[in-house]
Amino acid sequence: MNLPLPSPDAQAHSQRLLECIRREIVAHGGWIPFARYMELALYAPGLGYYTAGARKFGAAGDFITAPGMSALFGQALARQVAQVMAASAPVILEVGAGSGRLAADLLLELERRACLPEQYLILDLSADLRQRQQQTLAAEVPHLLPRLRWLDALPESFAGVVVGNELLDAMPAEIVAWRENGIFERGVELDAAGSFVWGERPATGAVLAAAQQIGEQCQLPPGFESEISLAARAWAAEWGGRLSAGALLLIDYGFPRREFYHQQRARGTLMCHYRHHAHPDPFYLPGLQDLTVHVDFTAIIAAAHGAGLELLGYTSQGQFLLNCGILDLLGELPNDSVDYIRAAGAVNKLLMPHEMGELFKVIAIGRGIDEALCGFASGDQSRRL
Ligand SMILES: C[S@@+](CC[C@H](N)C(=O)[O-])C[C@H]1O[C@@H](n2cnc3c(N)ncnc32)[C@H](O)[C@@H]1O
DSSP states (O other), rough: OOOOOHHHHHHHHHHHHHHHHHHHHHHHTSSHHHHHHHHHHHHSTTTTTTTTTTOOOOOTTOOOOOOHHOOOHHHHHHHHHHHHHSOSEEEEEEEOOOSSSSHHHHHHHHHHHTTTOOOOEEOSHHHHHHHHHHHHHHHHHHHGGGGGEEESSOOOSEEEEEEESSSSSSSSOEEEEEEETTEEEHHHHHHHSSSSEEEEOOHHHHHHHHHHHHOOOOOHHHHHHEEEEEHHHHHHHHHHTTTEEEEEEEEEEEOOOOHSSSSTTTTOOOOEEEEEEEEOTTSSSSSTSSEEEEEHHHHHHHHHHHTTTTEEEEHHHHHHHHHHHHHHHHHHOOOOOOOOHHHHHHHHHHHHHHIIHHHHHHHHEEEEOOOOOOGGSSSOOOOOO
């Protein structure tokens, strides 16, 4: 691969993580499931891509997410957040808040609308990102800091709005291969030189059960390989026992099940991001690149349903942002400046079907919300799940 070379420090960091994963493979008899590899590569304490100091977001990092493109994303989302808060409780919990950009934009817009939350809670697995979030918010909304609080775990009980942008795609996923002679789980082994290589074991337990169900539902042919994120399902189900009233608003790239496990994606959706290059090799420079999988939204809603939550809406990001009035917000900007052109360019990217508008979806799952949610007022695709 012809990718930019990391600095010697960064290479040494990657080497330390590599050693940590190697030790784990050896300790587990020469093989670990891919989900465990992904968990270590992203979240090994002090070493993983998210838990250590890699730049990650923005032009100098590896990828850009919607909040980094334009404040209009958070401003539009604020309209939906305000509605759910009014129908439940004035509290927001953002899970996986990245740089803190979305939190700042949401808070500023909610202040402008005179419906600030009493509390804005943030939970992130990454101590490094928690620090970055604190810096962003201290700079952007110093007067609102008393409302902000960082959590170390999901709250036992919660009423209000849970927001997660590009959260589910960053959760570890199992990789499964449906073969002539059975269903196999793909994992990571070491070759004679100690490098990571793929290896397979017959799937067992929850992975086998999920893979059998998907294989039958989607009539997968032998040779099909794809991901199943048990962690994302478990995370959605967790809320069944924790959310007393309100909604989870989750924005991510992915599909309903029959599109996720479609012949077009017979090799799955695993993708790696390194300095704005996307490639499919998860063993390249562990700790220096992001690993992500698309979301099977059917699995997320099934898990939430099983835990007693309701599906409140599902649509494309483009439709959701339009429903939330992003074009009106754009129209409020002075239209004779470079800032306007920049914002219009970002809105184009967020909305257009061939950019982020169609691949990204918004799903709302909740409890105790009787009214229709404004973000799904037109173009709700819930029946497709
Ligand atoms: C792809 S980044 C997205 C960041 C941000 N939401 C954005 O849109 O720019 C994924 C984020 O989710 C966090 N994360 C992943 N799994 C998590 C979990 N189970 N609980 C809390 N945070 C998590 C990561 O540390 C990281 O901040």
